[in-house]
Amino acid sequence: LGFKAGEATLRFETVPGGVKISTRAESAPWISIFYRVDDRAESIILRGTDGEGNTVWYPKSYHLKIREGRHRRDKEVIFSERGRHALFIDHLKGERKEYDLPPGTFDPLSGFFLLRGVDLVPGKSVISRIFDSKKVWDVQVKVLRTEKIDTYMGERRTVVVKPELKSEGIFLRKGDVFIFLTDDDRKLPLLLKTRVLVGSVLAELRGGRF
Structure with a gap:
């Protein structure tokens, strides 16, 4: 994945009725001199029950703030009606728009948290339904x-x-x-790897109870 561009963390913590998931990636000081990276994402999902008393999860909110060089993003999604409705807000552009969503839709962060409840078999694929960039995506x-x-x-x-x-x-x-999820019943997300313009990002789980 190239050289390490800085430090990144992945955290989980319990909140009333659910879980808060957050990530933060920051560039190393020597890189920040010419290309600063400060990316933050936070998602809150709530636990509920369906008509048969089974546990279900649904999204409450998602906030993304990105600073990479001259690039900026400050977007928020507020979910309602157990994830069937979303208010999208672009804080930099002053844009607000409402969307109706199909059942089982989550944001980019919480959608992968829900992989914990899926049987993950090497060589197979599963589908995660994500609301991102003002669209619903069925992500393989x-x-x-x-x-x-x-x-x-x-x-x-x-x-x-x-x-x-x-x-x-x-x-x-x-x-x-x-x-990278633990290979057990809990499937804890321990590590996330990707690349940005100036190198690699490794977001490691650093704490939380869930």
Whole structure:
């Protein structure tokens, strides 16, 4: 993935009724002199039940702030009606627009959190429905392989997946995104890898209870 452009983190924390997922990527000081990177994304999803008493998840909000060189993004999505309706806000352009969404739609960050509830078999693919860039995308997620990686919790066996993203996503990326989930029933996302203009981004899980 090239040289490391800086530091990135991935965090989960419980909030009333659900979970908050956040990422932040910052360029190294020597890179920031000529190309500063400060990308942040935050998603909140809520836990509920369906008509049969089964646990279901639905999105509450998503906020993306990107600064990469001269590029800026400051976008927000506020979901309602259990994810069936979305208010899109572009804070830099002063744009606000409402959208109706099909069932099971999530934002780019929480959509991959929900992979935890899917049977991930190497060589197979699953579909994650994402609202991003003012459109709904049925994103194919390829399950590539299992791999052992070193983490702050020690060595862990993971399942590596690659979303076939066609929308903006959570970085101004220049290549594929790879997500490393623990190869167990919890499927904790331990690592996210991608590329930006000046190098690689490795977002590592650094804390949280979920």
